Amino acid sequence: MITADRMAAVDANAAALGIPRKQLMESSGNAVARVVRSEVEPDSRVVFVCGRGNNGGDAFVAARFLSDYDVEVALLGRPDAIGTEIASENWAALQAATLGTTTVTDTTQLDDLRLEDADCIVDAMLGTGVTGALREPEASAARAINATDAPVVAVDVPSGVDADTGDAAGVAVDADHVVTFHDTKPGLESLDTALTVADIGIPEAAELFVGPGDLQGRRRAAESHKGDHGELLVIGGGPYTGAPALTAQATLRAGVDLVHVACPESVAAGIQAYSENLIVHPFEGDRLTPAAVDDVLDLATGMDAVICGPGLGSHEESLTAVEAFLSAYAGRAVVDADALSVVPEVDTDATLVCTPHQGELVGMGGETADDWERRAALVSEFATTIGQTLLVKGAYDVISDGEETRISRTGNPGMTVGGTGDVLAGVVGALLVGREPRSAAAVGAYVNGRAGDLAFDETGYGLVATDLLDRLPEAIAHE
Numbered sequence: 196m197i198t199a200d201r202m203a204a205v206d207a208n209a210a211a212l213g214i215p216r217k218q219l220m221e222s223s224g225n226a227v228a229r230v231v232r233s234e235v236e237p238d239s240r241v242v243f244v245c246g247r248g249n250n251g252g253d254a255f256v257a258a259r260f261l262s263d264y265d266v267e268v269a270l271l272g273r274p275d276a277i278g279t280e281i282a283s284e285n286w287a288a289l290q291a292a293t294l295g296t297t298t299v300t301d302t303t304q305l306d307d308l309r310l311e312d313a314d315c316i317v318d319a320m321l322g323t324g325v326t327g328a329l330r331e332p333e334a335s336a337a338r339a340i341n342a343t344d345a346p347v348v349a350v351d352v353p354s355g356v357d358a359d360t361g362d363a364a365g366v367a368v369d370a371d372h373v374v375t376f377h378d379t380k381p382g383l384e385s386l387d388t389a390l391t392v393a394d395i396g397i398p399e400a401a402e403l404f405v406g407p408g409d410l411q412g413r414r415r416a417a418e419s420h421k422g423d424h425g426e427l428l429v430i431g432g433g434p435y436t437g438a439p440a441l442t443a444q445a446t447l448r449a450g451v452d453l454v455h456v457a458c459p460e461s462v463a464a465g466i467q468a469y470s471e472n473l474i475v476h477p478f479e480g481d482r483l484t485p486a487a488v489d490d491v492l493d494l495a496t497g498m499d500a501v502i503c504g505p506g507l508g509s510h511e512e513s514l515t516a517v518e519a520f521l522s523a524y525a526g527r528a529v530v531d532a533d534a535l536s537v538v539p540e541v542d543t544d545a546t547l548v549c550t551p552h553q554g555e556l557v558g559m560g561g562e563t564a565d566d567w568e569r570r571a572a573l574v575s576e577f578a579t580t581i582g583q584t585l586l587v588k589g590a591y592d593v594i595s596d597g598e599e600t601r602i603s604r605t606g607n608p609g610m611t612v613g614g615t616g617d618v619l620a621g622v623v624g625a626l627l628v629g630r631e632p633r634s635a636a637a638v639g640a641y642v643n644g645r646a647g648d649l650a651f652d653e654t655g656y657g658l659v660a661t662d663l664l665d666r667l668p669e670a671i672a673h674e
Contacts, residue, residue, distance in 0.1 A: 196378060196379050196380065196381055196384075197377065197378040197379075197380065198358075198359050198380070198381060199323035199324055199326075199358045199359055199380065200411070202323060202376075202377065202378070202380070203323075203324055203408065203411060204406075204408035204409050204411055205377065205397060205401045205402050205408060206219065206397070206401075206408065207406065207407055207408025207411065208400075208401040208402070208404070208405075208406035208407065208408040208409070209397045209398065209401040210408075211406045211407050211408070212398065212400055212401055212404075212406070214396065214397070214398070214401075216249075216281055217281045217284070218396065219376075219395050219396065219397065220249065220252050220253055220256055220281055220282075220285065221256055222393075222395035222396050223253040223256065223350075223376050223393065223395050224252075224253045224254070224255070224256020224257040224258075224259070224260065224285075225256070225257070225260055226374055226376065226391070226393030226395060227253055227254065227256075227257035227317065227319075227348065227350055227374050228256075228257040228258075228260035228261050229393075230348050230372055230374045230391050231257065231261060231264070231315055231317065231348055232261075233372075234315050234346045234348060234371075234372060235264075235314045235315040235346065237263040237264060238263065238264065238265060239264055239265065239314035239315060240264075240265040240267070240312065240313050240314045240315075241261060241264050241265065241266050241267070241313065241314065241315045241316075241317065242266075242267050242269065242308055242309075242310060242313040242315075242316050242317070243255075243257070243258055243266070243267070243268040243269060243316075243317040243319055244269050244271065244308070244310075244316060244317065244318055244319065244320060244336050244340065245268060245269060245270050245271065245319045245320065246271055246272075246319060246320040246321050246322075246333065246354075247270070247271070247272045247276050247277045247278050247282070248277075248278045248279060248282060248321070248322060248324075248325075249278075249279050249281065249282050249322065250319050250320065250321055250322035250350050250351060251270065251277070251282055251286075251319050251320070252277075252279065252281055252282030252285050252286075253319060253350050253351070254268065254317055254319030254350055255268060255282065255285035255286050255288070255289055256285050257317065257319075257350075258289060258294055259288065259289070259292065259294070265295075266294060266295055267295040267296070267297065267308070268289055268294065268295060268296045268297070269296075269297050269298070269299055269308050270286065270296065270297070270298045270299065271299050271320060271332050271333060271336060272298070272299070272300065272332075273298065273300060274286055274298065299332060299336070300332075301332070302331055302332045302335040302336075305332065305335055305336055305339050308339075310339050310340060310342075310343050310345070311342070311343050311344075311345075313343065313345045314345060314346075315345055315346050315347075315348065316340050316343065316345050316346075316347045316348070317347075317348045317349075317350065318337075318340060318347055318348070318349040318350065318353060318354050318368045318370060319349075319350040320333045320336060320337070320354040320368075321333060321352075321354040321355070322350070322351045322352060322358075323351050323352050323358035323375075323380060326357050326364075327364050328355070328364040328365030328366075329354060329355045329365055329366055329367070333354060333355075334355075334365065334366050337354055337355055337366045337367060337368045338366055340368055340369075341366075341368065341369045346371045346372065347368060347369065347370045347371050347372070348370065348371070348372045348373075348374060349368055349370035349372070349373045349374070349388075350374060351373070351374070351375050351376060351380075352373065352375065352380060352382065352383065353367055353368040353369070353370040353373060353386070353388075354367065354368045355367025355368055356368075356382060356386070357382050358380040358381070358382045358383070359380065359381050359382050360381070360382045361381070361382035361383065361384065361385035361386055362382070370386075370388050371388060371389065372388060372389040372390075372391065373386070373388050373389070373390050373391070374391045374393055375390065375391070375392055375393070376392075376393050376395050376397075377392075377393075377394070377395060377397045378392060379392050403600075403601065403602055404601070404602050404603070404604055405594075405601050405602065405603040405604075405605075405637045405638065405640065405641040406641070409634070409637060409638050409641060410638060410641075410642075410671065410672070425446075425450070425451035425452055425453070425499045425500070425625060425628035425629070426451070426452060426453040426454075426455070426497070426498050426499050427443075427446050427451050427453070427454050427455070427498055427499060427500050427501070427502065427624050427625065427628070428454075428455045428456075428457060428491075428494055428495050428498045428500075428501045428502070429442050429443045429446070429454065429455070429456045429457070429501075429502045429505065429621075429624075430457045430458075430483070430491055430495075430501060430502065430503045430504070430507070430520070431456070431457075431458060431502075431503070431504060431505035431506040431507050432456070432458030432459055432462045432463075432466055432505075432506045432507070433458070433459045433461070433462060433481060433482035433483060433506060433507055433508050433510075433513065434482070434506060434507070434508035434510075435462075435505075435506030435508070436462045436465040436466050436469075436506065437469075437506070437614060437617075438505035438506030438532070438614065438617045439456050439458055439466055439505045439506045439617075440456075440466050440469035440470065440473070441505070441614050441617040441618050441621065441660055441661070441664070442502055442505040442531075442617045442618070442620050442621040442624070443456050443466075443470075443473050443621065444469065444470055444472070444473070444621065444664050445617070445618040445619075445620070445621025445622050445625070445663070445664060445667060446502070446621040446622070446624050446625040447472055447625075448621075448622075448664050448665075448667035448668060449621065449622045449625035449626065449639075449642070449667055449671055450625055450671065451624075451625040451628060453474065454472070454473060454474065455473075455474045455475075455476055455494060455498070456473055456474070456475050456476065457476045457478060457487075457490075457491050457494055458475065458476075458477060458478070459477065459478060459479075459480050459481050459482055459483065460477035460478065460479055460480065460481075461480070461481035462481075463475050463477035476490075476494055478490055478491065482507070482508060482510055482512065482513050483507055483512075483513045483516045483517070484512045484513065484515075484516055485512065485515055485516045485519055487516065488516050488519045488520050488523070491520060492520060492523055492524065495520075495524055495526065498526070499526075499527070499627075499628045500526065500527040500528060500529070500624050500627045500628055501524065501526060501527070501528040501529070501624075502528065502529040502531065502620050502621065502624040503517060503520065503521070503528055503529070503530050503531070503534050504517070504529075504530055504531035504532040504533060504534030504535065504620070505531055505532055505617045505620055506532070506617075507532065507533055507534055508533055509533040509536075513533070514533065514534070514536060514537055517534045517537050518537040518540075518541050521537065521538070521541045521543045521545055521547075522541055522542060522543055524543065524544075524545045525543075525544040525545055526545060526546070527545070527546045527547075527548075527627050527632070528545050528546070528547050528548070529547075529548045529549075529550060529620050529623050529624045529627060530547050530548070530549045530550070531549075531550045531551075531616065531617070531620040532555075532616070532617075532620075535549055535550075535551050535555050535558070535559055536555075536558055536559065538559060538581060538583065539559050539560050539580075539581050546583075546584075546632055547583040547584065547632075548583070548584045548585075548586060548623055548627060548632050548635060548636045549581075549583055549584065549585050549586070550586045550588065550616065550619060550620055550623060550636075551585070551586075551587055551588070552587070552588045552589070552616065553570075553587060553588070553589055556574070556577070556585070556587050559577075559581075560577070560580075561573065561574070561577035561585075561587075562576075562577070563587070567589070567590070567591040567593065567602065570587070570589070570591075570593055571593045571595070571600050571602065574587050574593045574595045574600065575595040575597055575600045576597075578595045578596050578597040579597030582597075583596070583632075584596040584632040584633050584636055585636075586619075586623065586636040586637075586639070586640055588616060588619070588640075590606070591603070591604055592604075592606070592640040592644070594633060594636045594637045594640060595633070596632060596633045598633075599633060601633070601637040603637060603640035603641045603644055604644075605640070605641050605642075605643075605644025605645045605647070605648055606643070606644030606647050606648065607644075607647055607648055607651045608656075609647065609650075609651045609654070609655065609656050609657075609658040610644070610647040610651075610658065612658060612659055612660060613660065614659070614660025614661070615643070615647060615660050615663060617660065618643060618646075618660055618663045618664065618667075619639060619640065619643040622639040622642050622643050622667065622671075623635055623636055623639035623640075625639075626638055626639050626642075642667065642670045642671045643663065643667075643670075645670035646663040646664075646666040646667045646669075646670035647663055647666075649666040649669060649670060650662035650663055650665075650666050
């Protein structure tokens with residue numbers, strides 16, 4: 196089962212793997228035609244009622260596979276308003292083949308379709324990516340379809356029905372048969388209709404490997420205000436100043452509005468010197484100790500997420516403080532570097548994304564393997580054991596929460612330089628503001644590796660971690 200948003204991402208990932216969307220539309224249309232054949236005999240009158248998106252494009256293709264039927268394809272709207280190039284190309288193919296087509300630009304023209312005389316109606320008005328009440332002329336078309344006695348085949352989802360919930364905000368097509376693609380959608384389970392799930396050639400890799408489709412959904416509202424897109428706290432520093440500074444700057448480059456750094460007073464000025472964009476909160480001493488935990492918790496209370504660990508070091512007092520913090524914290528947090536060692540034993544209500552390299556994973560009590568597929572299975576097993584999300588860094592990054600496992604293949608050997616993991620922690624923290632943990636970790640790994648690849652194209656093995664910061668905006672916008 197797959198949600199509408201996830202299906203859109205998988206579709207885009209398949210295209211990135213070299214499977215053209217036009218090819219997928221051809222397969223989808225063929226699947227729709229097969230279902231029509233199962234509903235009515237050849238020479239039957241089949242009317243396609245089509246929207247201007249790819250759902251309509253699937254129907255344009257289907258019509259070409261029904262040469263032994265009396266087919267009419269009705270487009271709701273003007274041809275020049277068709278929203279995608281591949282749908283437009285398939286509409287043009289119908290015209291060139293002189294197949295029966297008509298356009299409906301006004302609800303009064305629906306009567307001309309003679310839907311009451313159809314032997315089968317194909318609803319291809321709106322697909323899984325559209326929610327909310329139907330507008331005109333789709334609403335009137337849905338009523339006209341529902342008023343007939345003809346069997347109705349819906350493409351992907353009945354128009355007007357939310358594919359994720361099965362609910363309808365207004366009038367919706369009452370379909371007799373739904374042909375959906377790749378996998379069923381959650382909302383279809385509650386409908387009283389026959390269901391065909393058609394394999395259209397999307398490979399498993401499009402779901403397993405993180406790709407550009409996973410970057411979708413990052414648009415901001417025009418009326419956004421400061422802080423609407425995240426306020427984060429980085430807890431780090433002491434033995435090191437560069438690590439928390441890299442992490443904090445990465446959160447900003449990944450789109451967070453405000454970032455705070457809680458650090459020992461001994462390194463506060465040094466961390467602040469890296470960037471005037473950082474809001475630095477020093478606490479007493481030269482490392483994190485249990486005495487500072489209450490103040491850090493007060494800071495964390497107002498944050499959307501926390502990143503704990505960059506540059507903290509492995510002093511026993513610091514690790515005791517991390518354990519005390521996580522025991523009392525109930526929000527979202529990325530845990531990195533030496534702080535990872537306390538995670539398996541800590542009793543916390545926090546939602547954690549842990550970002551170990553393979554050595555740190557073993558130190559946490561997990562297992563690893565040279566073969567990435569075997570390693571993925573071991574990471575999934577350990578994620579289940581600790582009840583948190585893992586992002587295990589490597590040539591292939593493995594991301595798992597025990598329920599689903601993703602793999603990111605971006606990145607290069609130049610990224611073995613110090614600091615790239617600190618950048619990764621910042622990117623994941625930024626994404627954790629608006630995404631579920633597994634998604635934040637998977638997309639974070641992909642974006643961090645993509646930034647590294649962009650940097651490597653210019654610097655080769657001279658790459659340094661700060662090179663990634665400059666390329667994060669391009670990497671995160673890459674689609």
